[in-house]
Amino acid sequence: MKKVLCTVLLCASMIVFAQKGTVSGNINDNSQIALPGAKITLSPGNIFTVSDEHGNFVFLDVPSGNYTLQVDYIGYGKKEIPIAVDSEKNTKQNIVFGRKEQLISEVKIKGIALQNQARALNKQKSNANITNVISADQMGKFPDANIGDALKRVPGITMQNDQGEARNIIIRGLAPELNSVTLNGNRIPSAEGDNRNVQMDLIPSDMIQIVEVNKTLTSDMDGDAIGGSVDLITRTAAAKERISISTASGYNPIRSKALFADSFVYSNRFAGGKLGLVLNGSYNNNDYGSDNVEGVWAKDDAGNIYMEEMDIRKYDVKRERKSVGTDLDFKFNDKNNIRISALYNWRDDWENRCRLRFKDIEPIYSDAAETNISGFNAVLNRETKGGINNKLNDARRLERQIMQNYSIVGNHVIGSKLEMDWGASYSKAEEQRPEERYISYEAENADNGESISLGSNFSTKKPMFMIQNQVGLDQYAFDGLSQQNGLTYEEEITGRLNFRVPFSIIEDQKGRLRFGGKARLKFKKRENDFFSYEPAGNFMDHLGQADLVNWNGRFNPNSAYAPGFFASNTYLGNLNLNSSAYEQSSEPSEFLSENYSANEKIYAGYLRWDQNFTDQLSMIVGVRVENTQIDYTGNVVEDEENLTGSRNIESQYTNWLPSIAFKYAPNKDVVLRAAYSTALARPSYYKISPYVNILPNDRVVSAGNPDLKASYAHNYDVMGEYYFKSVGILSLGGFYKKINNFIYDYRDQSFNREKFAQMFPDISNTLEDGQNYTLVLPRNGESVQVYGFEAAVQRQLDFLPGFLSHFGVYLNYTYTKSKAKGVYNADGDLRTNVMLPGTAPHMFNSSLSWENKKFTARLSLNHAAAYLDEFGSTDFEDRYYDKQTFLDANVSYAITGFMRVFAEANNLTNQPLRYYQGEKNRTMQMEYYMPRYTVGLKFDF
Secondary structure: OHHHHHHHHHHHHHHHHOOEEEEEEEEEEOOOOEOOOOEEEEEOOOEEEEOOOOOEEEEEEEEOEEEEEEEEEOOOEEEEEEEEEOOOOEEEOOEEEOHHHHOOOOOOOOOHHHHHHHHHHHHHHHOOOOEEEEEHHHHOOOOOOEHHHHHOOOOOEEEEEEOOEEEEEEEOOEOHHHEEEEEOOEEOOOOOOOOOOOOHHHOEHHHEEEEEEEOOOOOOOOOOOOOEEEEEEEOOOOOOOEEEEEEEEEEEOOOOEEEEEEEEEEEEEEOOOOEEEEEEEEEEEEEEEEEEEEEEEEEOOOOOEEEEEEEEEEEEEEEEEEEEEEEEEEEEEOOEEEEEEEEEEEEEEEEEEEEEEEEEEEEEEOOOOOOOEEEEEEEEEEEEEEEOOOOOOOOOEEEEEEEEEEEEEEEEEEOOOEEEEEEEEEEEEEEEEEEEEEEEEEEOEOOOOOEEEEEEEOOOOOOEEEEOOOOOHHHOEEEEEEEEEEEEEEEEEEEEEEEEEEOOOOOOOOEEEEEEEEEEEEEEEEEEEEEEEEEOOOOOOEHHHOOEEEEOOOOOOOHHHOOEEEEOHHHHHOOOOOOOOEEEEEOHHHOHHHOEEEEEEEEEEEEEEEEEOOOOEEEEEEEEEEEEEEEEEEEEEEOOOEEEEEEEEEEEEEEEEEEEEEEEEEEOOEEEEEEEEEEEEOOOHHHHOOOEEEEOOOOEEEEOOOOOOOEEEEEEEEEEEEEEOOOEEEEEEEEEEEEEOOEEEEEEEEEOHHHHHHHOOOOOOOOOOOOOEEEEEEEEOOEEEEEEEEEEEEEEOOOOOHHHHHEEEEEEEEEEEEEEEOEEOOOOOEEOOEOOOOOOOEEEEEEEEEEOOOEEEEEEEEEEOOEEEEOOOOHHHOEEEOOEEEEEEEEEEEOOOOEEEEEEEEOOOOOOEEEEEOOOOOEEEEEEOOOEEEEEEEEEO
16 A cells, blocks of 8 residues: 555656646548547657547647657558657647558558548547447448438447337437437437437438447446447538538338438638638438328237227328537637537428227127127227418428537646646427317217127238228217427536546556536426317218318228328318317316426536556546436326326435446457446436326326436446458457346236325325226336347458459347346236346348449348337236338449439338237237438539
8 A cells, every 4th residue: 555655646746846748739631531539659658649539639748858659540551750849838740641641552442431431440449438439421321311320320229210210229228218318428408208318310410420329438428328328429620621512302102202301511720720610501301101000909808819999090291300500619729729519400390190090999709608709899080180270380290399509618738737628518409399280080880870890800910900881971970179289398508627637656657537527407398288179060070071081092011901081181270279160178187297397407526547557458447426406396187187286306316336447459450348337327207207197087097206216237348349450340249237226117906095195195085995096107126137249340341352352341230138127017916037128139230332432332231129118017018119120222423523423222121110019910000111212412522
């Protein structure tokens, strides 16, 4: 111990008294595009640093003298520059890899995609933790319009889709609520009302410069990322003027409609290079739709399994994404700079839905013992979903999601021994759903007055009901008409301050001490309403009186599903609901329990120590502490419609998050990593909201759980990486996670008046004596173990002769398995051998490309196996997300040095979104989108 203290004091005295200086600069390629992740070394000695995502680098505490600055960058080669360092001064040295260095002998193919891939691999190689890095231009090699579709190519990542686009991210088999998404290091708020998930289809891929997937955390990173953290880094100014423009159009066969996509980037530096400016924008207009079948399965006392409810849904969807961003940086001098950035994403989603529902389905038994089902009786309901017919809604349901972020950061070198950075940001995400409308008509009897009878076929994954008797339009009586408004928004204000100083306990080896703090102030609110309308006359008595649309003909997956006649969206949109022809009434049961407000304050501090033991072996050890303070308000609703008050909960908790990581590089091409880290996942907003909703007619009580604990994980990771000289990587790694207090939805079917009094002593007890209710309540499970491995290879096959040397391969596979403890079914029995929802056991990506200086072609496949999506009351009611396989293709050709033409085809397999209940043949949902085709031009000046 005395030796350690003496060593520390000696190092401190050297820091104080040594005559030392600093070295700073920027590293770019011949196109003046930043090269991130470059390891830059000063020799003699073991003095090195790594360039950041903007290509900037700085050496602290460099003894005065003469040095050789060395850089070895994958795909670019080596460069050596002699420099002289003076005490108490900064030596500025920019590094530019010229065209000669780019054409190194190991890289026989000189396509631009390889240069972009090299940037990402160098960043990944130099990172201290286990990461995957993809650059904007690398994303551009795939036909992916949004960040979610681009991320599904990364090892260990799969996506949950919405209307054919990747929306929610799953990392290493862990559900979206266990992961985080940040923008330039700051958490992105969620536009959805009941969770913290970031909508990845909201952000266009061409607005982002680098995507960094952190699969292990260090103590200077936010701790709320058990599965991993995705950091989206926005574009920054290049070292010289750059203009990039892309325009494209395409075709959606499912509705025979067009799509349009445009983007631009302008970047330049002014005032002698001190001022950098980036302006970029993106526009995407996609007019398409989906064909969808949904159902709920039941089991009778004899063990017969049938659908007790089934929907046939036809969607028309138009999505318009608009995004604009800017980044402004100013270098006061070699030691001080600030950066101001803004990003505004806007997505309008207009939707019409026509839904035929088979409801109140009752089996018809052919025997007195009720063991053999010969058919079914049902009620038919035809519903049209839309919106008011004004300029904004256009007779469609409008879902408008807006995400905006504004930030300012500063970096400063103080003297020769201290580096400081600070930042402040404001983010807001909101979802608006104005004047959304529904109208429905319902038939209980056929034309002859008899009950509506159904035939069925449940023998395949495409279940079918057949209507046995004629049901005319006048048999569909008016059932309901409603209009609602929805508003959800979340705001986050963030401030941070970090310091870095030299600190090494080993002579001639690099050591750094980092420490700092961060404050996150969050506010979220959901404000919905809902009104029903009753016609004052008989002008809406039956469906035949409405303007109609007939959906017949082609329907995925089978034209036999074509749902037929519905009230048109324009008929619904043109109804003047404010006139005396309608009687309006509020429906509190539809919105009161959903409305809530949430305040969170998160204060964090950390200490991180980086130490090199040898030139090959380094360590990072640290601890982070996060204090969470919450203030939530939810509504108490009795008898479905009576707001009896609100409940408020205030509490706080503190989490300690230690971590340690080792990195060993026996040579310049091999990197071995091992890490232990801890992380947490805070409960979703709505799950912790103290609302209580009593539905006496359904005998259901649903409630939030303010006593939920944050899930806490211990993570163990190992990874080995081999980097090819010809721009590529071979990697293999394993991981193990133990997650305590994971959260799931619990259902208690024996809930009664006595249990209610014990659980909610502050609420008036309106439950009937002697009656059982179903309680739906989120709760903590005991623990879950998640383990698996991932393997990846990306390689240009330049060792092959001639034509074959232009081929490249990209392959990765991830295996994940989980075991959950402490999950109980509706009867209160402990369930065994259950997995954690969201754990996809197999994920596979592959891509085969061919590229030369002018032409590029790529065929890409993405596959994820089926996995448990949500626990039901029993294993019979568990919901699974079915396997999915996507096949995409794209080609491009350089007409000139600045103009390329490209063509893309997405979802060539017509992969549906599919859920099933308990077993694969019990389809809960199958939604088809068909392929999408795009052609366009890209200009890069």
